Amino acid sequence: MSTTILSPMPLHPGSLQIEEAVARVAVSRRLSRIFGIAAAAVAIASVLLVFSLYGYLSWQFTHPPVDALNMNPMSAKNLPYTEIAFPASDGGRMTNGWWIPASAASARTVVLSHGFGANREESWVPMYDIADMLHKQAYNVLMFDYGYADSKHRTAATFGIGESKQLIGALEYARAMGSRELVVWGFSMGAGTALQAALHTSLIDGMILDSTFVTDADTIAYNLKKVGTLPAHLTMNLLSLFTPIWSGVRLDQIPSQEVQSTAYSFPLLLIHGTKDDKAPYELSERIASAQTNADSSLWLVKDAIHEMVFRTHPEEYIRRTTAFLQTVDTDAAARQTAATELTQAA
The missing domain is CATH 3.40.50.1820 (Alpha/Beta hydrolase fold, catalytic domain)
Incomplete structure (x- = not known):
């Protein structure tokens, strides 16, 4: 009885390159998805941060802290x-x-x-x-x-x-x-x-x-100059958005x-x-x-x-x-x- 020993087929050098390319593409896609998710998370967090900031500012704008009466x-x-x-x-x-x-x-x-x-x-x-x-x-x-x-x-x-x-x-x-x-x-x-x-x-x-x-927009912008970091146009738009929520009136109602x-x-x-x-x-x-x-x-x-x-x-x-x-x-x-x-x- 004779025994036949099967030897593995030799791989063509090009097939290794194809597998490596496929792997690189898969890694690249995974990284792209990760970076995309991270970018979306950062964008959402930034929007939430901006809205939270202006929501707080508009609350302070409509509910200023006032001391109690001290005398009469x-x-x-x-x-x-x-x-x-x-x-x-x-x-x-x-x-x-x-x-x-x-x-x-x-x-x-x-x-x-x-x-x-x-x-x-x-x-x-x-x-x-x-x-x-x-x-x-x-x-x-x-x-x-x-x-x-x-x-x-x-x-x-x-x-x-x-x-x-x-x-x-x-x-x-x-x-x-x-x-x-x-x-x-x-x-x-x-x-x-x-x-x-x-x-x-x-x-x-x-x-x-x-x-x-x-x-109005002019006096709000005038006061923002003291802060120096808040954009006047964005601030006015977001204050206009939030102010009716807290006070029930719109800034454009002010004559x-x-x-x-x-x-x-x-x-x-x-x-x-x-x-x-x-x-x-x-x-x-x-x-x-x-x-x-x-x-x-x-x-x-x-x-x-x-x-x-x-x-x-x-x-x-x-x-x-x-x-x-x-x-x-x-x-x-x-x-x-x-x-x-x-x-x-x-």
Whole structure:
């Protein structure tokens, strides 16, 4: 019997090259899939990070941290006052505040409109000093908290859309208290809110607007310059996306162009520092240029920063605001006299 030994067939050198090429292609495909999955994961993570960042920013934008009230008119300036509450002009939320009556019966009232991220005290202005000054000039003073500053029933900030209705509610309360002359004294976004309110009421006889801030693409971009890393266009688009979720209002609902171009029937005293890093002074210049009332004026304060004009120029601040209030008095008295004569003639 013979035994046959089978020897393996010799491989052609080309077949080894084909197998190696196939293996390399398979490895390459696996690496491509891995890199593709990794790239997709990074892209998704980046998108989630961006959305989380702007979601948080928009939440802060609509829910600013506000300190609790530290004092009251009596403890701060020995001013008698009454705790009050009044509805917004649309019958909405109740707004809490203080009514500080003049020392003698008076039909003149100044409503103080505080800024964003502050309550009715707004200590850096300083608000109690202004209330005391007005009290000494025989004005009633109404101080109140906008919804985003109300420690008991806090609501989202709406950049003047809802707040203007609360301000009109304050004016209606003052009118119900017998006030025939009403002046709004606003600060920062409280000044921008006053301009919005004035589009919807005839109760205002004059306004003092300090460091006016109006929320729009320009002021947001202006503030982003301090950060330097957030793209303005993307920021505006994403804030516009998230803001309605947190506050129920859209940024394009804010009548920013209208308040800057309206010629109000009553006089305005605009005050703005040239080094304001939150609201560009050009904003007040645009508002001032739209006015036709002869008693309106703009006081640009060289090198002053946001809401710090009273602290840095107290004597001139008091002199200018007092003179403006006297002008409003004169104008209001003239209108009342003309109305009385017209009634008698009829």
